[in-house]
Amino acid sequence: DQKIIEKEFGLSGSEQNPDLTGRNIKLLLQRVRSGAPGPVEAFKQRGVDFVVRDNLADLVAGMNELAPEAPLDYATVRSVVEARDREIANKYTKDLQVAAMRAARAYLPDKIARIAAPHRILDPKAGPLIAVKLHLLTRKTLGGLETDLSSRVLRSDGSVFDGLFAAGEVAGFGGGGVHGYRSLEGTFLGGCIFSGRAAGRAAAR
Numbered sequence: 001d002q003k004i005i006e007k008e009f010g011l012s013g014s015e016q017n018p019d020l021t022g023r024n025i026k027l028l029l030q031r032v033r034s035g036a037p038g039p040v041e042a043f044k045q046r047g048v049d050f051v052v053r054d055n056l057a058d059l060v061a062g063m064n065e066l067a068p069e070a071p072l073d074y075a076t077v078r079s080v081v082e083a084r085d086r087e088i089a090n091k092y093t094k095d096l097q098v099a100a101m102r103a104a105r106a107y108l109p110d111k112i113a114r115i116a117a118p119h120r121i122l123d124p125k126a127g128p129l130i131a132v133k134l135h136l137l138t139r140k141t142l143g144g145l146e147t148d149l150s151s152r153v154l155r156s157d158g159s160v161f162d163g164l165f166a167a168g169e170v171a172g173f174g175g176g177g178v179h180g181y182r183s184l185e186g187t188f189l190g191g192c193i194f195s196g197r198a199a200g201r202a203a204a205r
């Protein structure tokens with residue numbers, strides 16, 4: 001819903017975060033003020049994968065128009081959303097998502113800037129309701145071709161594969177390989193460029 005998208009919807013990439021990229025404090029403050037940050041709001045209003053409606057029946061109908069190959073059953077969606085909403089009022093909830101939300105808000109900066117205050121999704125004051133069609137893509141690899149420090153590809157027996165270099169994602173330098181399982185945002189390109197430089201220098205030599 002609107003309250004959630006304002007705090008919790010993040011866009012990846014420097015061009016989608018002009019406040020950070022441009023070191024613009026005024027824009028940065030948008031993250032704590034009410035209303036979604038500019039680029040998020042633009043996606044919400046104009047993104048072809050976004051459905052924004054005032055009530056759940058219309059939202060599900062809109063989602064089904066967007067993805068008719070996998071239609072959702074309104075009654076099922078409604079019962080799931082209502083069950084989740086009931087847990088918001090339950091102080092002793094066992095709902096893991098609601099519990100995780102409350103735990104995350106124990107950290108002040110996240111409470112202020114990143115996690116919406118727990119509320120019922122069907123509360124009209126939190127609307128409109130928003131759905132986003134997901135597309136799967138590979139964002140980082142966790143492995144790849146094994147190389148030596150000159151980015152030369154190694155065979156499985158450890159010997160050098162003559163004349164073959166690998167750099168970037170294909171060599172596991174896109175983040176997952178060098179930075180580990182939960183590699184941080186923005187750390188991929190550095191490894192790609194670094195391993196590309198090593199490959200270029202070795203090839204020139």
Ligand SMILES: Cc1cc2nc3c(=O)[nH]c(=O)nc-3n(C[C@H](O)[C@H](O)[C@H](O)COP(=O)(O)OP(=O)(O)OC[C@H]3O[C@@H](n4cnc5c(N)ncnc54)[C@H](O)[C@@H]3O)c2cc1C
Pocket residue numbers: 012013014137138139140167168169170174175185186187188189190192
């Ligand atoms: C949505 C998204 C957001 C990202 N955001 C960031 C970010 O903010 N900061 C950051 O550091 N990293 C980010 N990354 C990761 C970063 O973009 C990649 O790690 C990096 O671009 C990989 O570079 P590369 O040159 O190794 O591979 P690629 O950029 O994937 O290049 C491989 C190239 O090989 C071509 N190719 C494939 N097969 C063949 C073939 N048979 N013949 C000829 N050409 C072929 C492909 O078309 C492609 O152009 C993001 C990735 C994604 C998907």
